[in-house]
Ligand code: FES
């Protein structure tokens with residue numbers, strides 16, 4: 001199981017929990033499992049979020065591996081100049 | 082609109098063109114004579130990217146009409162290196178990393194050359210005020226000022 | 241990975257060779273956007289709305305079309321319908337539909353045989369408008385009586401009952417904010433405002449586009465990212481991406497503003513309508529300022545709790561930002577996490593709103609959102625340090641985020657260099673320079689995430705052992721030099737033997753633009769990987785020639801050698817020797833690398849500025865300026881310094897002079913450099929720099945990305961220095977002389 005931390009706005013869409021726990025080996029599976037458990041998350045995840053794995057902002061490619069020991073945060077998609 | 086025939090000298094070579102009286106010298110240089118080294122950053126005399134020497138005087142070529150250069154001499158960035166050798170300013174700009182995007186560079190080089198022609202040992206303040214009409218958005222001017230200082234020192238040493 | 245485990249003792253990395261494009265740029269040969277011409281080319285001009293908000297009732301182009309030399313006119317009717325989301329935004333901004341949404345919004349475009357005829361024709365296009373009420377201020381746009389710019393734009397996040405102009409709401413935090421404030425000895429709050437500023441690149445947008453009836457086309461354009469241009473133009477025009485070949489010109493500055501399209505599809509649409517003739521479209525400065533991406537304007541509340549010893553117990557922000565009349569354009573999602581990113585604070589609460597206003601569609605501008613956030617937070621911190629008589633740098637050091645700190649936006653930091661940056665700042669001689677009357681010193685810290693992004697690089701070994709590298713990230717500030725250094729270092733050859741080319745969209749996989757401080761990080765990392773892959777192949781060729789196992793070959797100093805005694809005794813095969821024979825040993829040797837690179841390392845900076853304020857006029861003069869920033873590793877230190885100095889200069893302009901000024905009629909009043917005043921040489925002192933190197937473990941040479949962080953601290957640093965010099969604490973930028981003078985007078 002992996003634990004995904006949510007920002008406050010997402011928590012409201014996921015039953016209020018600070019984090020959700022899902023069964024997943026990749027970012028894609030993680031998103032799918034989160035949406036299955038909390039359908040309200042779908043539009044936000046589809047619109048694009050940044051996945052921070054062990055402190056590193058990734059582009060959230062669906063194939064990226066996630067493991068139970070990773071620290072995983074979703075944050076609002078960030079853009080650069 | 083009838084066009085006017087102009088003969089002039091650009092970078093030491095005779096040049097002639099037909100111009101609409103509304104066209105600027107910058108338009109003529111870039112579009113008719115193929116000298117695109119002079120840049121248009123504003124078209125209103127505020128950025129200096131179009132700086133050229135007209136009869137030896139530093140001007141913004143976007144504020145000069147093409148018809149005004151009849152019988153005059155124009156010097157642009159394309160004429161700054163002579164016989165394949167870079168002007169010391171050009172060399173020091175490269176060595177000092179005094180350009181990032183390089184869009185302001187031709188205008189600044191032409192302006193700096195005009196400064197050194199009348200003051201071979203300018204202070205930092207004199208350089209900064211002379212170049213105040215040449216905008217650079219990339220560098221913060223630090224390396225530009227240093228490059229001008231070093232080029233001036235080299236030219237004094239050589240003289 | 242600790243610092244000493246990263247490669248050290250480099251031959252080339254960290255040196256300052258001449259940049260490969262230097263000669264072209266000092267001789268005027270370099271070709272920028274407006275320098276490209278094509279045979280049979282037409283010139284275009286754009287008709288723009290003179291109103292901030294107006295319904296377009298009728299467009300009559302008949303008089304323009306009757307003019308000799310006019311070949312085509314396009315309006316929104318020439319573009320496909322049914323676009324959604326960001327594609328709709330792009331199309332709507334390219335050319336208005338029913339409604340002009342800001343002063344300068346394009347409503348029609350014309351192509352003619354000369355630029356003068358095109359401009360004449362543009363004046364002959366008659367547009368009938370019905371003027372609508374407008375709003376340009378962010379707070380006013382949220383007020384109950386504000387005119388609605390576009391209903392139904394808000395996303396799921398916006399709380400019920402808010403004005404329809406509020407389109408996004410973001411909130412996050414951790415800890416217990418009330419308990420945090422209760423634990424503080426001093427709690428202060430303030431409201432801070434920043435006006436919109438423009439990236440201010442000296443090169444106006446320019447492109448040359450050609451599109452045939454068969455949907456195939458080409459474009460030459462100054463851009464930070466030509467795959468973005470391709471994708472966006474294809475979407476706006478309804479053509480296929482692969483059929484549009486986009487070649488980037490040299491770029492005369494971008495700073496984020498050239499990561500998107502503004503008028504490029506107009507050139508293509510005009511070309512298509514004019515029988516496929518190439519169309520050149522070059523913006524004027526006024527068009528650049530009125531209709532291309534400024535940054536957002538912001539209104540920000542901050543509240544901070546601090547103990548007597550300087551420990552920050554709680555921080556709270558509420559930011560409002562407008563990014564024009566289009567959803568998703570403000571950097572609110574970036575500003576909020578940047579607000580407290582420098583500090584380790586147990587209790588934090590962030591809230592932010594994005595608001596639509598009748599202003600141009602904002603684009604990214606260097607560390608989007610971070611300068612505004614830092615202005616608000618770092619100003620209030622400074623006020624509190626003064627109130628508690630604490631040293632502002634010591635307070636920052638006491639609370640500094642480090643490896644293992646839970647960041648303000650949630651995740652735990654990896655190896656970061658803020659502590660080292662603060663220590664280097666404190667050790668700098670500028671900190672002990674004496675200050676005279678009416679002079680003051682200000683400090684501030686800043687942060688940027690940095691970015692990896694989609695990257696594709698290709699590297700070719702030449703027959704003489706020289707190396708070509710094809711990258712897809714346009715070179716704005718010397719990245720070709722940095723990438724060449726890293727490739728030459730990796731291959732063990734000379735810097736001059738590597739030529740890095742920025743290539744067109746047909747030559748590589750998709751690349752994101754040069755943004756997010758990623759060119760040296762991402763293209764550099766990919767180029768190193770591509771070089772490693774070429775090395776493997778060259779080792780294999782050598783192994784085949786020697787008849788030994790490829791594993792028994794190693795690459796040292798630009799040549800394949802047997803690895804150790806047991807591998808056999810063979811003289812080294814240099815890259816030149818392998819290249820010369822490659823046709824007969826298996827064919828061309830090249831290396832590719834495609835990825836979305838991980839390992840991005842955040843970067844922190846600290847600025848110190850000394851300012852003198854003239855008590856008679858309120859004019860501020862910058863006397864001394866210091867930038868200290870963690871680069872990870874400086875590949876070409878001169879261009880790293882250049883990024884620091886350029887970022888500082890832009891921030892100083894934002895602090896002291898630059899602002900979008902709108903009249904009561906909603907029109908931009910200062911769309912020229914004379915009135916939109918960016919810093920000139922005589923406004924600035926030398927800008928001192930210190931490059932701190934805490935290598936990023938996620939990059940083969942430790943690069944973090946250096947382009948953006950430098951613009952985050954100056955706004956607050958300058959405001960703090962002005963407060964120290966004059967006693968006038970201004971919470972609204974810019975600190976123009978009349979404003980400072982009034983504040984001094986009010987304080988007396
Ligand atoms: S283009 Fe002539 S001064 Fe700017």
Ligand code: FES
Nearest residue numbers: 181185217218219
């Ligand atoms: S180097 Fe870009 S404007 Fe000066």
